[in-house]
Amino acid sequence: MKQWRPTPSTVWQGRDDTAEADNALRLFQTITCSSTFSPAQQPGDIALLGFACDEGVKRNHGRTGAAQAPTVLRRALANMASHAEHRRLSDVGDVVIEQTDLEQAQQALREAVLACQRAGKRTLVLGGGHETAWGHGLGVLDAFPQEKVGIINLDAHLDLRSAPQATSGTPFRQLARHCTAQQRDFRYACCGLSMAANTQALLDEAAYRNVTIVEDMQCLSAPLEAIAQLEQFMADLDRIYLTIDLDVLPAWEMPAVSAPAALGVPCAILLQLLAPICRSGKLQAVDLVEFNPSRDREGHGAGVAARLAWQVIRWWG
Ligand SMILES: N=CN[C@@H](CCC(=O)O)C(=O)O
Ligand SMILES: [Mn+2]
Numbered sequence: 001m002k003q004w005r006p007t008p009s010t011v012w013q014g015r016d017d018t019a020e021a022d023n024a025l026r027l028f029q030t031i032t033c034s035s036t037f038s039p040a041q042q043p044g045d046i047a048l049l050g051f052a053c054d055e056g057v058k059r060n061h062g063r064t065g066a067a068q069a070p071t072v073l074r075r076a077l078a079n080m081a082s083h084a085e086h087r088r089l090s091d092v093g094d095v096v097i098e099q100t101d102l103e104q105a106q107q108a109l110r111e112a113v114l115a116c117q118r119a120g121k122r123t124l125v126l127g128g129g130h131e132t133a134w135g136h137g138l139g140v141l142d143a144f145p146q147e148k149v150g151i152i153n154l155d156a157h158l159d160l161r162s163a164p165q166a167t168s169g170t171p172f173r174q175l176a177r178h179c180t181a182q183q184r185d186f187r188y189a190c191c192g193l194s195m196a197a198n199t200q201a202l203l204d205e206a207a208y209r210n211v212t213i214v215e216d217m218q219c220l221s222a223p224l225e226a227i228a229q230l231e232q233f234m235a236d237l238d239r240i241y242l243t244i245d246l247d248v249l250p251a252w253e254m255p256a257v258s259a260p261a262a263l264g265v266p267c268a269i270l271l272q273l274l275a276p277i278c279r280s281g282k283l284q285a286v287d288l289v290e291f292n293p294s295r296d297r298e299g300h301g302a303g304v305a306a307r308l309a310w311q312v313i314r315w316w317g
């Protein structure tokens with residue numbers, strides 16, 4: 001596998017409580033790593049894959065640093081309790097970018113995701129900027145060519161930009177065009193959207209693409225209605241690709257992103273939205289993107305992001 005590196009064993013470390021009881025286990029003690037890219041050989045049905053890249057954020061004039069996120073998020077996950085559901089997780093390493101060749105890195109991610117999915121795994125990708133979604137989404141679409149695959153993006157932004165080259169702001173425009181070229185329906189929901197952070201041009205593009213939009217204000221004032229909208233979106237799908245842009249959270253909870261949200265959807269409400277998606281029986285792929293450790297405060301953002309990943313694994317039916 002090109003443009004790939006294994007996770008060093010030093011990353012998965014934590015507090016050892018096994019002197020208290022055999023089942024006093026944390027993730028660092030239950031996760032498996034491999035020195036080669038070999039998803040079919042690794043145990044469990046959730047493959048953890050890093051995408052160490054922020055070239056898309058750079059091209060989108062954002063604050064870089066997300067390339068370091070996969071390692072920092074693994075470290076934050078390492079010391080969290082490992083319950084039965086977490087034993088399904090194995091670490092298949094990182095896809096890395098060479099110099100500034102984003103397109104090549106996204107293609108490598110696409111191939112790594114496809115290999116994991118073909119090996120019967122579901123994929124949990126730790127980005128990277130939101131350019132992660134172009135590679136991850138393609139890999140999932142490739143794996144299920146005959147099925148109705150829907151994308152749920154928890155994000156303040158639509159990321160439907162039109163640009164001469166791929167950025168962190170273009171992945172869903174790229175996936176929409178790809179679906180059209182493949183004569184597939186583009187099924188896309190953006191939940192947590194800030195009207196203040198998306199121009200009318202982007203909203204027009206969303207309307208043209210028949211995108212389901214659930215605004216941040218709706219999530220805050222009527223979470224049950226927001227859930228109902230998501231359930232309606234999911235009803236007609238075979239598989240779901242869930243992408244969580246951490247800038248959907250408020251800046252006070254998640255300062256460690258390129259574009260912090262002044263309002264945002266707090267983690268406690270986001271978890272209410274996540275539960276029915278995770279338990280739908282259709283969830284095939286999840287990523288957490290845009291985490292930027294260089295902007296974190298005392299590791300609090302990493303803790304919030306890791307808790308979201310931990311909870312997704314626990315609920316993933
Ligand atoms: N993935 C990032 N998307 C946002 C960033 C917005 C900003 O930097 O303010 C976007 O392009 O709209
Ligand atoms: Mn965003």
Ligand SMILES: [Mn+2]
Nearest residue numbers: 130155159245
């Ligand atoms: Mn985004």
